[in-house]
Amino acid sequence: MTTAQEQTLGFQTEVKQLLNLMIHSLYSNREIFLRELISNGADACDKLRYQALNNDALYEGDPELRVEIEYDQDAKTVTVRDNGIGMSREDVISNLGTIARSGTAEFLQQLSGEQKKDARLIGQFGVGFYSGFMVADEVVVRTRLAGTEHNAGVEWRSRGEGEFTIAEIERAEHGTEIVLHLKEDAVEFADEHRLKHLVRKYSDHIEVPVRMPTVQEGEDETDTTITWETVNEAQALWTRPKSEISDDEYKAFYKHIAHDFSDPLTWSHNKVEGKLEYTSLLYVPERAPFDLYQREGARGLKLYVQRVFILDDAEQFLPLYLRFVKGVLDSNDLSLNVSRELLQQDPQVEKMKSALTKRSLDMLGKLAKDPEAYQTFWNQFGTVLKEGPAEDHANREKIAGLLRFSTTHTDSTTQDQSLQDYIERMQAQQQSIYYIVADSFNAARHSPHLEIFRKKGIEVLLLSDRIDEWLMTHLTEFDGKSFVDVAKGDLDLGEIDSEEEKKAQEETAKAKESLVARIREVLGEDVQEVRVTHRLTDSPACVVLPEHEMGYQMRRLMEAAGQPLPEVKPILELNPEHALVTRLETTEGDSFNDLARVLLDQAIIAEGGQLDDPAAYIKRLNTMLAG
Numbered sequence: 001m002t003t004a005q006e007q008t009l010g011f012q013t014e015v016k017q018l019l020n021l022m023i024h025s026l027y028s029n030r031e032i033f034l035r036e037l038i039s040n041g042a043d044a045c046d047k048l049r050y051q052a053l054n055n056d057a058l059y060e061g062d063p064e065l066r067v068e069i070e071y072d073q074d075a076k077t078v079t080v081r082d083n084g085i086g087m088s089r090e091d092v093i094s095n096l097g098t099i100a101r102s103g104t105a106e107f108l109q110q111l112s113g114e115q116k117k118d119a120r121l122i123g124q125f126g127v128g129f130y131s132g133f134m135v136a137d138e139v140v141v142r143t144r145l146a147g148t149e150h151n152a153g154v155e156w157r158s159r160g161e162g163e164f165t166i167a168e169i170e171r172a173e174h175g176t177e178i179v180l181h182l183k184e185d186a187v188e189f190a191d192e193h194r195l196k197h198l199v200r201k202y203s204d205h206i207e208v209p210v211r212m213p214t215v216q217e218g219e220d221e222t223d224t225t226i227t228w229e230t231v232n233e234a235q236a237l238w239t240r241p242k243s244e245i246s247d248d249e250y251k252a253f254y255k256h257i258a259h260d261f262s263d264p265l266t267w268s269h270n271k272v273e274g275k276l277e278y279t280s281l282l283y284v285p286e287r288a289p290f291d292l293y294q295r296e297g298a299r300g301l302k303l304y305v306q307r308v309f310i311l312d313d314a315e316q317f318l319p320l321y322l323r324f325v326k327g328v329l330d331s332n333d334l335s336l337n338v339s340r341e342l343l344q345q346d347p348q349v350e351k352m353k354s355a356l357t358k359r360s361l362d363m364l365g366k367l368a369k370d371p372e373a374y375q376t377f378w379n380q381f382g383t384v385l386k387e388g389p390a391e392d393h394a395n396r397e398k399i400a401g402l403l404r405f406s407t408t409h410t411d412s413t414t415q416d417q418s419l420q421d422y423i424e425r426m427q428a429q430q431q432s433i434y435y436i437v438a439d440s441f442n443a444a445r446h447s448p449h450l451e452i453f454r455k456k457g458i459e460v461l462l463l464s465d466r467i468d469e470w471l472m473t474h475l476t477e478f479d480g481k482s483f484v485d486v487a488k489g490d491l492d493l494g495e496i497d498s499e500e501e502k503k504a505q506e507e508t509a510k511a512k513e514s515l516v517a518r519i520r521e522v523l524g525e526d527v528q529e530v531r532v533t534h535r536l537t538d539s540p541a542c543v544v545l546p547e548h549e550m551g552y553q554m555r556r557l558m559e560a561a562g563q564p565l566p567e568v569k570p571i572l573e574l575n576p577e578h579a580l581v582t583r584l585e586t587t588e589g590d591s592f593n594d595l596a597r598v599l600l601d602q603a604i605i606a607e608g609g610q611l612d613d614p615a616a617y618i619k620r621l622n623t624m625l626a627g
């Protein structure tokens with residue numbers, strides 16, 4: 001029914017792009033439209049139940065929440081209906097015409113041809129409702145917000161081609177009805193067996209009953225009775241005993257709550273009794289959402305109190321560094337009137353948070369026993385977990401055990417070595433865990449600082465993620481071993497160096513005293529100190545920072561973020577065995593000056609640093625090459 005109030009509006013650009021992708025790319029997956037529409041209907045029922053806690057009238061005398069599915073082979077339609085919360089005109093326009101997640105447009109634009117065909121990538125947008133257009137060439141939505149007048153109904157229609165019309169209608173029932181006018185090649189869905197099969201496949205675990213009608217013919221044709229049969233199991237999955245839930249059910253439930261098209265990597269289902277009583281079902285996704293690093297990206301658990309849905313994305317129950325964990329928390333201790341604001345003040349919440357944090361870390365610990373699955377997790381979420389030691393001191397050691405690194409043992413960019421692995425390979429006299437931080441994997445791997453370590457066969461962690469230096473400032477120890485940055489401070493290999501080696505080093509240092517003093521004079525204010533070192537075997541020189549100084553990587557990050565920092569002068573260390581250093585000893589005047597400066601500049605470049613005056617460096621180098 002249309003009225004004078006009918007209005008035609010355009011979809012937001014993102015919606016157009018997404019519709020286009022879905023219709024053309026997700027063809028083989030298109031049966032999931034039913035799952036998505038049932039999922040939305042069930043969510044709408046959950047929302048009504050919550051609001052009706054304080055206002056029974058919202059049920060409008062129909063408190064039996066449900067989703068209904070009907071089909072009509074002649075009209076080629078499938079209808080999904082719920083008696084949930086419904087939508088106002090404004091809700092319809094914003095929910096069924098836009099996608100609110102920020103960054104969506106940019107993300108969609110960046111997708112490559114192959115990625116565009118990947119249902120799992122596209123699925124992360126909560127494309128839910130729009131998936132109807134995979135099977136329908138016209139979708140009609142009729143809805144009314146529970147508790148409003150009958151004339152506050154809204155009809156939304158679209159052919160999925162850039163615009164939709166919206167009109168006011170009379171609607172006696174609250175809730176939402178979605179009619180899909182099937183495409184010619186999708187009429188197969190207007191079929192009882194097909195629909196029932198799909199409901200059981202995808203929506204068994206949803207607490208709200210999903211019903212379908214059975215029509216019984218009476219004596220004459222007009223005398224038919226309709227009985228409604230509940231097709232799904234209709235019991236909230238997490239309330240059932242673990243032993244009775246199959247992996248497929250856990251996976252299907254994950255897709256419902258996480259709006260994800262991929263299976264989860266792992267899950268943990270627990271019922272806790274005692275002082276606190278709650279059930280949690282936590283999942284680790286297989287793939288990171290595109291907005292994992294955006295502040296406003298969705299995170300948190302779906303919160304229920306005594307099986308009543310309270311809110312989505314309750315972020316109070318897990319720390320930020322576990323923001324990739326999805327799931328459900330059903331508490332018996334919180335009040336049904338709890339709100340986001342009240343959660344922040346409730347002391348019970350803090351206790352649950354700490355318990356759920358442990359559970360999540362244990363779940364990851366278990367996952368780590370399957371190295372391949374854990375690698376998938378690490379590649380997606382490792383850099384998020386690296387925020388852990390700074391955020392959660394109490395669990396630092398546990399988190400550290402879950403970290404994975406590139407190291408000189410494998411020399412591979414794949415971060416797959418644990419600290420435990422490292423410790424098992426440590427040399428007999430080795431006391432510390434050595435690491436280097438650089439801007440890129442190659443800069444770390446080829447750093448001159450590693451030369452002595454490679455020579456002596458001592459393993460070094462190769463760190464090059466942006467967060468790594470920040471991580472290492474919060475990670476001082478693991479399993480009683482301290483962490484040592486090989487590019488900072490005086491290199492002391494402790495007991496690994498023999499007495500003779502130490503003596504020889506001291507003697508060399510003495511022998512080079514005058515050379516060191518000459519260089520120091522030439523370089524002046526540009527360095528903090530000059531000294532000979534035994535950490536180099538191939539390179540002539542390297543720069544190091546004082547032990548407690550902020551590292552180069554963090555400096556560059558902070559400077560890029562516009563944070564002014566006091567200048568720090570490097571310490572120049574020379575390899576006394578190197579031919580260029582030996583040559584310095586017999587060089588005078590300008591040549592000495594040039595060579596000393598070139599060595600300093602090269603050391604800075606090898607560190608990934610920027611030269612203050614690169615042209616001067618090149619000029620000097622060319623003079624030397626020409627000479």
Ligand SMILES: Nc1ncnc2c1ncn2[C@@H]1O[C@H](COP(=O)(O)OP(=O)(O)OP(=O)(O)O)[C@@H](O)[C@H]1O
Pocket residue numbers: 040041044082084085086087095096125126127128129130175176259
């Ligand atoms: N049957 C329904 N009843 C009431 N509201 C609905 C219904 N279907 C959709 N909506 C509203 O439209 C919004 C958009 O739905 P859509 O399926 O596109 O995404 P979504 O399922 O909400 O995704 P996400 O859950 O990731 O936010 C929903 O969040 C909800 O507010």
